[in-house]
Amino acid sequence: xxxxxxxxxxxxxxxxxxxxxxxxxxxxxxxxxxxxxxxxxxxxxxxxxxxxxxxxxxxxxxxxxxxxxxxxxxxxxxxxxxxxxxxxxxxxxxxxxxxxxxxxxxxxxxxxxxxxxxxxxxxxxxxxxxxxxxxxxxxxxxxxxxxxxxxxxxxxxxxxxxxxxxxxxxxxxxxxxxxxxxxxxxxxxxxxxxxxxxxxxxxxxxxxxxxxxxxxxxxxxxxxxxxxxxxxxxxxxxxxxxxxxxxxxxxxxxxxxxxxxxxxxxxxxxxxxxxxxxxxxxxxxxxxxxxxxxxxxxxxxxxxxxxxxxxxxxxx
Amino acid sequence: xxxxxxxxxxxxxxxxxxxxxxxxxxxxxxxxxxxxxxxxxxxxxxxxxxxxxxxxxxxxxxxxxxxxxxxxxxxxxxxxxxxxxxxxxxxxxxxxxxxxxxxxxxxxxxxxxxxxxxxxxxxxxxxxxxxxxxxxxxxxxxxxxxxxxxxxxxxxxxxxxxxxxxxxxxxxxxxxxxxxxxxxxxxxxxxxxxxxxxxxxxxxxxxxxxxxxxxxxxxxxxxxxxxxxxxxxxxxxxxxxxxxxxxxxxxxxxxxxxxxxxxxxxxxxxxxxxxxxxxxxxxxxxxxxxxxxxxxxxxxxxxxxxxxxxxxxxxxxxxxxxxxxxxxxxxxxxxxxxxxxxxxxxxxxxxxxxxxxxxxxxxxxxxxxxxxxxxxxxxxxxxx
Numbered sequence: 025x026x027x028x029x030x031x032x033x034x035x036x037x038x039x040x041x042x043x044x045x046x047x048x049x050x051x052x053x054x055x056x057x058x059x060x061x062x063x064x065x066x067x068x069x070x071x072x073x074x075x076x077x078x079x080x081x082x083x084x085x086x087x088x089x090x091x092x093x094x095x096x097x098x099x100x101x102x103x104x105x106x107x108x109x110x111x112x113x114x115x116x117x118x119x120x121x122x123x124x125x126x127x128x129x130x131x132x133x134x135x136x137x138x139x140x141x142x143x144x145x146x147x148x149x150x151x152x153x154x155x156x157x158x159x160x161x162x163x164x165x166x167x168x169x170x171x172x173x174x175x176x177x178x179x180x181x182x183x184x185x186x187x188x189x190x191x192x193x194x195x196x197x198x199x200x201x202x203x204x205x206x207x208x209x210x211x212x213x214x215x216x217x218x219x220x221x222x223x224x225x226x227x228x229x230x231x232x233x234x235x236x237x238x239x240x241x242x243x244x245x246x247x248x249x250x251x252x253x254x255x256x257x258x259x260x261x262x263x264x265x266x267x268x269x270x271x272x273x274x275x276x277x278x279x280x281x282x283x284x285x286x287x288x289x290x291x292x293x294x295x296x297x298x299x300x301x302x303x304x305x306x307x308x309x310x311x312x313x314x315x316x317x318x319x320x321x322x323x324x325x326x327x328x329x330x331x332x333x334x335x336x337x338x339x340x
Numbered sequence: 341x342x343x344x345x346x347x348x349x350x351x352x353x354x355x356x357x358x359x360x361x362x363x364x365x366x367x368x369x370x371x372x373x374x375x376x377x378x379x380x381x382x383x384x385x386x387x388x389x390x391x392x393x394x395x396x397x398x399x400x401x402x403x404x405x406x407x408x409x410x411x412x413x414x415x416x417x418x419x420x421x422x423x424x425x426x427x428x429x430x431x432x433x434x435x436x437x438x439x440x441x442x443x444x445x446x447x448x449x450x451x452x453x454x455x456x457x458x459x460x461x462x463x464x465x466x467x468x469x470x471x472x473x474x475x476x477x478x479x480x481x482x483x484x485x486x487x488x489x490x491x492x493x494x495x496x497x498x499x500x501x502x503x504x505x506x507x508x509x510x511x512x513x514x515x516x517x518x519x520x521x522x523x524x525x526x527x528x529x530x531x532x533x534x535x536x537x538x539x540x541x542x543x544x545x546x547x548x549x550x551x552x553x554x555x556x557x558x559x560x561x562x563x564x565x566x567x568x569x570x571x572x573x574x575x576x577x578x579x580x581x582x583x584x585x586x587x588x589x590x591x592x593x594x595x596x597x598x599x600x601x602x603x604x605x606x607x608x609x610x611x612x613x614x615x616x617x618x619x620x621x622x623x624x625x626x627x628x629x630x631x632x633x634x635x636x637x638x639x640x641x642x643x644x645x646x647x648x649x650x651x652x653x654x655x656x657x658x659x660x661x662x663x664x665x666x667x668x669x670x671x672x673x674x675x676x677x678x679x680x681x682x683x684x685x686x687x688x689x690x691x692x693x694x695x696x697x698x699x700x701x702x703x704x705x706x707x708x709x710x711x712x713x714x715x716x717x718x719x720x721x722x723x724x
Binding site for chain 1: 409410411430431432436437441442444445446457458461462505506508509
């Protein structure tokens with residue numbers, strides 16, 4: 025007993041930790057120190073920088089904006105916050121339209137992905153156990169090649185003399201090539217294709233845990249298969265539906281590459297507007313304001329859905 | 341707690357050859373791959389019976405129950421319920437409800453919603469459903485728990501919700517898969533009693549699957565003992581215990597001493613068996629279905645044996661039914677003691693004796709030489 029306390033007293037950091045404990049800081053806090061540092065350095069600080077730029081004024085300079093703090097010759101320090109970047113977003117319908125269009129495209133893509141992913145996840149979850157890992161592997165397999173490459177591959181499929189048109193013409197189903205590339209349709213195809221695994225995986229994890237005897241109990245009590253699905257399977261897989269929807273909705277909202285490569289000139293998405301503002305117009309402050317506004321647009325539905333999800337989880 | 345024996349034949353329809361069974365299982369076989377989980381089972385169950393399917397794990401009892409509910413389609417054979425052929429009828433159209441082994445309560449619904457689930461499928465009026473749910477919750481004594489979710493209930497309460505839910509649609513036949521399996525011993529005994537009471541009140545036919553022979557003996561009007569997918573024996577609890585038809589049933593139900601022997605005398609009024617294993621001849625005081633020279637088995641329950649320090653006065657004829665042995669072990673169970681006696685043949689015999697005298701100072705003790713005898717109708721002659 026005494027030996028142990030002696031030895032712990034020898035440790036040099038013990039006294040230091042005891043002093044830290046006064047500030048409610050214990051060894052346990054060290055565990056979250058690494059992720060907290062990571063988020064601070066690579067997320068919060070850059071975000072603060074972006075926010076700062078969004079409040080400044082564009083200039084032909086390097087960097088292409090004016091500092092917020094200026095020191096006058098008479099020594100007074102002046103802080104100038106240009107809120108007009110945000111007001112500009114509201115005044116020009118381009119921005120509002122592209123926000124709304126982004127939300128529309130992201131929402132429709134999420135619903136389509138859900139409709140495709142649910143049966144797939146269900147089939148995998150109900151497959152014989154030896155097959156499940158192989159099927160999941162196939163779902164994840166596309167990630168092994170570059171995302172950009174896969175989107176380019178879709179151009180080859182969708183273009184005027186691409187694979188799909190050639191096959192349909194060869195079979196005599198159509199006589200003129202369909203215009204698919206550079207339309208909203210191509211954007212939906214690209215987004216759904218790219219983010220489908222993110223929908224399948226959370227759905228699979230909830231569906232595979234679903235107790236078979238619940239479905240049997242429902243059938244036993246007189247429910248037809250579709251009634252069982254609506255009243256038992258679907259409510260119990262809601263956490264997976266919400267998680268999957270978030271994982272598809274959020275990245276597709278800010279998607280840049282897919283609309284740029286597959287979409288037409290009239291496919292307005294906020295990611296493209298941001299790119300143009302930043303690289304073509306070199307208007308960093310407005311680009312930053314667009315980014316901050318987008319963050320708000322994304323954060324609100326996330327908070328809403330997460331609240332719904334935790335409610336579902338608690339209700340279980 | 342089993343149903344009170346009533347003398348009128350019509351309360352025991354299985355004794356009446358002209359009675360029409362309510363559930364008729366004919367040559368049902370269920371194969372999973374090459375393995376037959378249920379093998380050519382034929383069984384008649386009558387209205388208002390509480391029938392127990394008793395068997396160890398893998399005996400096919402649950403599979404048979406699931407074919408009745410419609411979750412498994414038999415590979416061969418037919419099932420009739422209330423005169424209707426059930427072949428191809430999906431579970432949701434059968435006049436049958438099931439209480440699942442782990443209750444299978446819907447976790448996202450309250451107790452009331454769980455109980456009302458089946459009623460909603462029948463398109464009943466809302467107030468009708470509410471009245472029925474209240475009635476059922478009262479039946480299982482859970483009136484105050486209607487708004488709770490299943491995970492806020494204890495095991496016993498969940499069991500009762502499951503029972504209420506399975507009774508909600510007034511099924512003609514209720515299937516119960518290990519209904520008391522998840523409860524502790526004390527609660528199980530209480531619930532057995534309630535289950536029988538509810539069954540008697542409602543007059544529903546129950547088929548209960550269990551691996552617990554005590555539970556089967558307590559609940560059942562009749563028991564079907566299953567072994568490796570086949571019905572080993574069907575009978576009233578008393579028949580199953582006292583008159584087992586095979587070595588399997590004799591050793592599966594209760595405990596039995598079993599010895600191999602050869603028939604030396606086969607008369608209409610008695611049978612004599614010579615058993616080298618036992619070390620004496622066995623005189624059986626009634627006729628048996630066997631032939632001289634046939635090798636068969638003889639089984640006797642420990643409580644049917646009489647153990648004594650002094651030589652008994654009236655053993656069987658010509659030195660039959662009398663053994664000597666040494667007490668090798670004693671287990672004192674309170675109400676009785678179990679003696680493990682080593683016979684002169686080297687085999688062992690289990691003998692139980694009621695501790696009728698309080699703190700008996702003259703009780704038989706370790707390493708004592710004892711005599712064992714039994715009545716000539718106490719054992720069973722088993723040919724298989």
